[in-house]
Amino acid sequence: MSPTIPDDPLGAFCRENHIAVKGASAGPLAGLTFAAKDAFNIAGARTGFGQPDWLRTHEPATETADAVVRLLAAGADMVGKTHCDELCYSLTGENVHFGTPVNVNAPGRVPGGSSNGSAAAVAGGLVDFALGTDCGGSVRIPASYCGIIGLRPTHGRVSDRGVLPFGPSFDVVGWFARDIDLFARVGDVLLDADTAAAPTRLMVADDAWDELEPPVAASLKHAAAQVEAMLGAPAHLRVSPEGLAEWFEVFRTLQAAEIWATLGGWVSATQPQFGPGTKERFAYAATITPAQVEAAKARRRAIRAQVDALLGADGVIVLPTSPRVAPLRGTPADKVEVEYRNQAQRILCIAGLAGLPQISLPMAQLDGLPLGLSLIGARGSDRALIALARRVLA
Numbered sequence: 001m002s003p004t005i006p007d008d009p010l011g012a013f014c015r016e017n018h019i020a021v022k023g024a025s026a027g028p029l030a031g032l033t034f035a036a037k038d039a040f041n042i043a044g045a046r047t048g049f050g051q052p053d054w055l056r057t058h059e060p061a062t063e064t065a066d067a068v069v070r071l072l073a074a075g076a077d078m079v080g081k082t083h084c085d086e087l088c089y090s091l092t093g094e095n096v097h098f099g100t101p102v103n104v105n106a107p108g109r110v111p112g113g114s115s116n117g118s119a120a121a122v123a124g125g126l127v128d129f130a131l132g133t134d135c136g137g138s139v140r141i142p143a144s145y146c147g148i149i150g151l152r153p154t155h156g157r158v159s160d161r162g163v164l165p166f167g168p169s170f171d172v173v174g175w176f177a178r179d180i181d182l183f184a185r186v187g188d189v190l191l192d193a194d195t196a197a198a199p200t201r202l203m204v205a206d207d208a209w210d211e212l213e214p215p216v217a218a219s220l221k222h223a224a225a226q227v228e229a230m231l232g233a234p235a236h237l238r239v240s241p242e243g244l245a246e247w248f249e250v251f252r253t254l255q256a257a258e259i260w261a262t263l264g265g266w267v268s269a270t271q272p273q274f275g276p277g278t279k280e281r282f283a284y285a286a287t288i289t290p291a292q293v294e295a296a297k298a299r300r301r302a303i304r305a306q307v308d309a310l311l312g313a314d315g316v317i318v319l320p321t322s323p324r325v326a327p328l329r330g331t332p333a334d335k336v337e338v339e340y341r342n343q344a345q346r347i348l349c350i351a352g353l354a355g356l357p358q359i360s361l362p363m364a365q366l367d368g369l370p371l372g373l374s375l376i377g378a379r380g381s382d383r384a385l386i387a388l389a390r391r392v393l394a
Contacts, residue, residue: 006079010102012121014038014081016055019045021064027075028185035130037118038081039088040065041162049164050084050114052097053272065162067131067173067190074189079127082117086278087263088133088166090114091141091341092327096275100329105147106369109326112142115176119146122176129177129186133160135167136255137348139174143360144372145326149183149389150176153382155355158190167258170251170352180361180393184386195380199316199388202231207238208319208347215366216323223363223373224318230391234318239307244346247303251349253296256285276333300353307354311378316388320347321360321372350376357382359389 005018013035019042023029038048041061048055068078083098085091093116094100101120103111111120115132119142122130132139134152143150151174158173165171175190177183204224209217228234240247260282267282274282311317323343327336351358356379360372377385 006126008126010104010120010124010126011099012082012101012117012124012126014048014083014117017046017048018080020080021072021078023072023076023078024074027073029071029189030075032076032128032182033079034071034076035080035082035118035121035127036065036068036078037084037115037130037132039084039133039164040068040081040131041164042068042078042081045081047164048081050086050088050095050098051272053270054087054266057270063162066159068162070189071186082121082130085114085116086275088114088135088138089259089278089281091137091344092336093120093142094329103146103326106145106326109328109369110145112145112326114138115142119143119148119150119176122146122178123148129175129182132174132176133163133166134172134174135170136251136345136352139176140321140348140358140360140372140374141344143176143362144321145370147362147370148176148178149180149359149361150174151187151359151382151386152351152357153191154357154380157357157380157382165262167255168262169258170255180390184390187383187386191382194383196378196384197314197381198384199314199377199381200231201312201315202228202234203310203315203317204234204236205239205317205319205350206236207240207244208350211244211323211343211347212320213323216320216371219364219366219371220320220373226363227318227375227392230388231316237310239310239317239350244349247353248342248346248349250296250299250303251345251353253288253292254300256281257288257293260285260288277337303353304355307350307356308379311356313378315378316385317376319350319374319376321374323347325366325369325371355379357385359385361389361393363393
C-alpha cells in the first residue's frame with residue numbers, strides 16, 4: 001500500500017482516503033495500472049461514495065471488492081481511488097464537495113458521472129484502465145463524454161461483492177479503457193464464459209435514434225455504418241412500442257425506490273449537506289409508494305421479456321450512447337436534469353431495465369467533441385460483444 005497520491009493534473013483521484021495496492025508479480029495484466037471508483041471497498045481505506053458526510057460516518061473497509069481482487073491477482077497495480085458523483089446519484093461528474101475532474105477530450109466540459117474520476121483518469125492517460133459502476137448510465141455516459149470505451153455488463157455478470165449498493169437490481173461493475181485490445185484483456189479477467197452466441201443479427205433501435213437532434217444523428221450514423229459493414233443490413237424496429245418516455249418512468253420509479261431503500265435510512269439519520277440536483281433526487285426517491293413499485297416491477301418483467309425476444313441468442317442492437325455531447329461545466333442543474341439526464345435515460349434505460357450488456361465505443365465526434373456509439377447484446381454475450389467491438393474498431 002502506498003501513502004503517495006499519484007500525479008493528478010486532472011483532479012481525478014481521491015485524496016482524503018487515498019490507497020494504492022500492488023498487484024501480483026506476474027499475470028495477464030502485469031505491468032498495467034488501474035484505478036477504482038470510490039464506491040469499491042479497499043481493505044484498510046474508507047469508501048467515500050462522493051460524499052464527505054458518508055466518508056466521515058463510515059469506518060475503513062475490512063475486505064477488498066471482488067473485482068479489484070481479481071485485477072490485482074492478474075498482476076495489475078491499483079494506483080488509487082477515483083472521484084464519483086455525490087452518492088453516485090448523478091450523470092454529470094460535477095461534485096460540489098470534491099470538484100469536477102478534467103475531461104481532456106472535451107475541454108471546459110464535464111466528464112460525465114457518476115464514474116467521472118475513473119473515466120477522466122483513463123482518457124487523460126493517468127492509468128491504463130479503471131473500474132466504474134453503472135446503475136442508470138454511470139459507465140456509458142462518461143465513456144461517451146470522454147471518448148473512451150466503457151461496458152455495462154449483463155446484470156450480475158461481474159461480481160459486485162464489496163461495492164457499495166445503490167440500486168441493486170440495476171447496479172453493475174464495469175470498466176473503461178482507451179484501447180479495445182486492452183479492454184478485452186481486462187474482460188478476460190473479470191468475465192467468465194459467455195452463455196449466449198456471437199452476434200449475427202443487427203437491429204437499429206429507431207426510437208432511440210429519434211431522441212437525437214439531426215447533427216448528432218448524422219455523426220453517429222456514419223459510425224453505425226461500420227457496424228453494418230460487419231453484420232450486414234440491419235432490421236429497423238422500435239424497441240419500445242409504448243415509447244421510451246414510458247420506459248424511462250418505469251426505470252426512474254424503480255431506481256429511486258431502490259436507492260431510498262438502500263440509502264434513505266442513512267440520509268434521514270445523518271441529514272448530509274447535498275449539492276444541487278442530488279438533494280432534489282433524494283427528495284423524489286422518498287416519495288415512491290409500494291403501489292408504484294409493484295406496478296413498475298410488472299412493467300419491467302414485460303419489458304425484459306420483450307427485449308429478450310427481440311435479441312434472441314444472437315442479436316445486437318445499435319443505438320446512440322447519449323443524445324448529446326458533454327455539457328459545459330457549470331450548466332444550471334435544472335437544464336442538466338431535463339436536457340441531459342432525462343433525455344439520456346430514455347435511451348440508457350433499455351439495457352438497464354432488461355439487464356443486458358451495452359458497450360459504448362468512441363466512434364464519432366460533433367464539433368470536435370466525443371460521441372459514443374453503443375451496442376446492446378443478448379444476455380450473457382459480454383465477451384462476444386467485446387469481440388465484435390474489436391472487429392468494428394480494427
